[in-house]
Amino acid sequence: MNKLTNFQLLQAFFAAILILTLLLHTLLSGIPFSNLLHFLSHNLAVSLSCAWCLSISIIYYLCTRPRPVLMLDYTCFKPEFDRKVSLESGEYFVRRSGRFTSESVDFMLSIFQKSGLGEETYLPPFIFQTGYDAKLQSAIEEAMEGIFSCVDSLLSKTQIDPQLIDTVIVFSSMFAPAPSLTSLVVNHYKLRPDVRTFNLSGMGCASGALSMDTAARIVNSSRRITYALVVVIESISLSWYFGDDRSMLISNSIFRVGCAAAMITNDPRRRKDAKMELVKSLRTHHGADDSAYTAAFQKEDELGNLGMSLKKDLVRVAGLALRDHIRSLAPRVLPVSQLVAYGYSVIMSVLSGGAMKPMVPDFKTAFDHFCIHTGGRAVIKQVAEVLRLSDELTEPARMCLHRFGNTSGTLVFYELAYFDAKQRLKKGDKLWMLAFGTGFKVCSVVWKSLRDSCEEAENPWTDCSHRYPLVNW
Known part of the structure; x- marks a missing residue:
């Protein structure tokens, strides 16, 4: 996304021609540089040649300069009050189903207690129904509930006419029906027939950050004004x-209901209305390593029951993948002082034969706020250790896990909503979204806030932000 395009290279070529033309005429004519303008004013051919080169350069610059990638706004889905699940009600549901042994029920309750989830996370509708059995329609209804709620709110906040939307991107890791979820959006909002749709699945919890990177690449590659509607949904019923x-x-x-939507555009005229501007994005894939590839894996058990297997070494894999990822990210975002210090530590590590470990760069010098992966208590702790982050900096992740649970790809948006609810984002602040996904993927998205946070009625934290942060989480 940040590489020079062919047009930009041609622009630089014409600029070079202009400079060389001036120098060549000056040297061949023996004219001092101080008299260059006088020479040009008396030599029509050279003046026209220079003017032509300059005009072409300006035209190409105006035509090929990258447009900003702006997030006009975003929304997060908040289910109804009666969909909350506490430890007590969760135990009641799983025991009532008769589908688990007592040992399995006790194990799930133990994980729930250790995970960092609170008593107000949300489960899909089928859990509360008598049959306690998810069907395809259950998953579709869960998806529709989240998607329509988020998109309706987003269109209201941004005041965007649905007919302006020319790109729809939907990320859903586990649920991929036919027709696709993008078709569901196109049909419900009666979008225009030339709308481009991208329906992506299997990305895991990284899909929220990946969706922003994907949308940015799409709108950045367009030479016209583009509005991209991005939806991240995890229908967990099936x-x-x-x-x-x-x-x-x-x-x-640990997995709970979540959905988020965002409107991305490259229209520079909307900067005054936009919430954030993309600064940098990076995605790395570590699937070549077998342990990383199988760390989180959908499969059937010995009896044919389908589910997602989370291996014991998932936290270790996440730590290793994060270290590899930040080695690629650091040179792109850190200030020179940190890069010099890091380079020196690497050299000393080599010279000492590994006795001295390379320093961990201080990412607080590059970012004001952190939206880190909310996969679970152990994952947050691992990320904090690798990046040397204090409890204050991991607060949004920890509180988001407690209030909403692991909402898969949408977790970074619920964290962003936490910052807005607390009114912590100030104009010019830089925020780092970091998320992991099955496969194993790591994605970073860096935003710059274009305005101060303000209290909003649609924010999912509005009715409870005063209770956070928790003291004894």
Whole structure:
């Protein structure tokens, strides 16, 4: 996204021609540089030649300069009050189903208690129904509820006519129906027939950050004004595991309902209305390593029950992948002072034969706020250790996990909403979104805030932000 295009190279070429033309005429004519303007004013051919080169350069600059990638606004889905699940009600639901052994129920409750989730996270509708059995329609209804709620709110906040939307991107890791979820959006909002749609799945919890990177690449590649509607949804109804494999029972204990939507554009005229501007994005894939590839894996157990297996070494894999990722990210975002110090530490590590470890760059010098992966208590702790982040900086992730649970790809948006609810974002602040995904993927998105945070009625934290942060989380 940041590489020079062919047009930009041609622009630089014409600029070079202009400079060389002036120098060549000056040297061949023996005219002092101080008299260059006088020479040009008396030599029509040279003046016209220079003017032509300058005009072409200006035209190409105006035509090829990259437009900003702006997030006009975003929204997060908040289910109804009666969809909240506490430890007590969760135990009641799983025991009532009769689908689990007592040992499996006790294990899920133990994971729930240790995970960092609170008593107000949300589960899909089928959990509260008598049959306690998810069907395709259950998953579709869950998706529709979240998507329509978020998009309706987003269109209201941005005042964008749906007919202006020319790109729709939907990320859903586990649920991919036919027709696709993008078709669902196009049909419901009656979008125009030439709308481009991208329906992506299998990205795991990184899909929220990846969706922003994907949208940025799409609008940045367009030479016309583009409005991209991005939806991140995780319909967990069909992902609920009914078996006794402990690596697969974990997902029942930590994954919760979540949906988010954002409007991305490259229209520079909307800068005054936009919430944030993209500064940098980076995605790395570590799937070549077998342990990384299988760390989080959808499969069937011995009895044919489908579920998501979260391996014991998932936290270790996340730590290693993060270290590799930040080695690529650091040179792109850190100030020179940090890069010099880091380079020196690497050299000393080599000279000492590994006795001295390279320093961990201080990312607080590059970012004002952090939206880190809210996968679970252990994952947050691992990220904090790798990046040397204090409890204050991981507060949004920890509180988001407590209030909403692991909402998969949407977790970075619920954290962003936490900053807005607390009115912590100031104009010019830089915010780092960092998320992991199955495969194993790591994605970073860096935003610059274009305005101060303000209290909003649609914010999912509005009715509870005063209770956070928790003292004894």
